[in-house]
Amino acid sequence: MTSGIVIVDAGWASTVQDRGRPGYGHLGVPVSGAVDPALAALANRLVGNPAGAALIETSGGLTIEAVGAVLVASTVEGVPLPLGQGRRVHVPAGHQRVWHYISVRGGVDVPVVLGSRSTDTLSGLGPPPLAAGVRLGVGSDPGSEIEAHHVPLRPIADRAARIAPGPRLDWFTEDAMTRLIATDWTVTASSRVGVRLAGAPLVRTVTDELPSEGLVRGAIQVPPDGNPVMMLADHPTTGGYPVIAVVHPDDVALVAQTSAGRSVRFAV
Numbered sequence: 389m390t391s392g393i394v395i396v397d398a399g400w401a402s403t404v405q406d407r408g409r410p411g412y413g414h415l416g417v418p419v420s421g422a423v424d425p426a427l428a429a430l431a432n433r434l435v436g437n438p439a440g441a442a443l444i445e446t447s448g449g450l451t452i453e454a455v456g457a458v459l460v461a462s463t464v465e466g467v468p469l470p471l472g473q474g475r476r477v478h479v480p481a482g483h484q485r486v487w488h489y490i491s492v493r494g495g496v497d498v499p500v501v502l503g504s505r506s507t508d509t510l511s512g513l514g515p516p517p518l519a520a521g522v523r524l525g526v527g528s529d530p531g532s533e534i535e536a537h538h539v540p541l542r543p544i545a546d547r548a549a550r551i552a553p554g555p556r557l558d559w560f561t562e563d564a565m566t567r568l569i570a571t572d573w574t575v576t577a578s579s580r581v582g583v584r585l586a587g588a589p590l591v592r593t594v595t596d597e598l599p600s601e602g603l604v605r606g607a608i609q610v611p612p613d614g615n616p617v618m619m620l621a622d623h624p625t626t627g628g629y630p631v632i633a634v635v636h637p638d639d640v641a642l643v644a645q646t647s648a649g650r651s652v653r654f655a656v
Contacts, residue, residue: 391456393492395522396476399449401580402518403507404496405489405621407440412502413625419605420508423487423580423621424641427463430539431489434461434468436532441495442505444518446488448481458526459493466539468493484543485645486578497525509580510622544646548655549639554608555601556630559594565656568608568633572651573616575643580622583643585652589614590632600626606635618643 395402405428408421422428422445429439437443444450452460454471461468462479469477479488498505498515507514548569557565573585590610603609607619609629618635619627633654635643646652 390525391454391458392497392523392525393458393460394453394455395518395520395524396451396453397449398518398520398522399451399479400447400481402444402446402450403509403580404442404498404515404518404524405445405506406442406495406504408506408621409502409504409513413602416511416625417502417513418508418510418622418625420504420506420514420621422489422506423644424485424489426641427485427487428489428491431461431463431491432495433536434466434534434539435459435491435493436530436534437491437493437495438530441491441527441530442498443489443491443496444524446479446490447486448479448488450479450490450518452477452490455523460490462490463488463541466541467537468534482647483541486647487645492526494527494529497527508622510624545642547642548653549642550636551608551633551654551656552636554631554633556598557632559592559598559630560610560632561591561593564590564632568616569654569656572653574651575646575648576615578644578646578648580620582620582623583618583646584615585617586615590616592630594630598628598630600628601631603627603631604634606637606640607631608633608635620644
């Protein structure tokens with residue numbers, strides 16, 4: 389029997405992800421990949437995989453079942469778990485994070501599209517989002533030793549996410565950056581595409597239509613209502629709302645892992 393895993397319950401927003409497919413923005417293809425790359429790399433480390441091996445990303449409610457013998461790890465338990473035929477692992481929602489990961493030794497084996505096994509929920513590239521009954525194969529054993537047998541998962545850092553001025557800061561009032569930093573922004577909605585925030589609306593001084601411009605992960609766009617949206621892994625490659633600031637790449641996950649109803653802060 390070839391080893392693998394079966395999705396018993398897909399939970400919420402469960403997909404296959406790796407480090408994504410950079411270098412195709414000029415073709416309109418987002419990078420995609422794990423929303424929280426550092427946490428995904430930790431899950432892979434627990435089973436001895438390379439940091440960028442394909443794994444499962446989920447917002448919770450996911451249950452998997454082993455086909456044959458597999459070694460898995462989730463970012464809830466933080467330990468490698470050997471599973472025999474028919475054994476299951478469940479990843480609940482919460483645990484102070486929006487996004488969690490399940491890795492399997494050898495990596496999830498799905499077809500490579502433009503150099504990546506990631507599901508892009510915006511363009512539809514890569515494997516479809518996971519559903520009950522889907523069976524996922526496992527790649528070749530990496531042959532590495534297990535170096536981490538337990539990794540205590542620390543709470544999300546209670547600090548402000550660092551930002552730098554965006555290309556359209558001059559489209560806003562002089563106090564816009566000060567207002568952006570001084571406000572406790574409440575997360576109102578979140579997906580792999582972006583995180584919507586609400587607080588003290590940011591006011592534009594230039595109200596002209598803006599031709600579509602390139603976007604990067606962490607870009608903070610401001611729609612007409614003045615409440616910002618931070619772009620995430622499956623963001624469009626271009627957008628027509630002005631970008632007031634860009635979140636430091638190492639701090640994007642601070643915002644992405646904040647659940648709806650909780651607040652985030654920014655700092656320069």
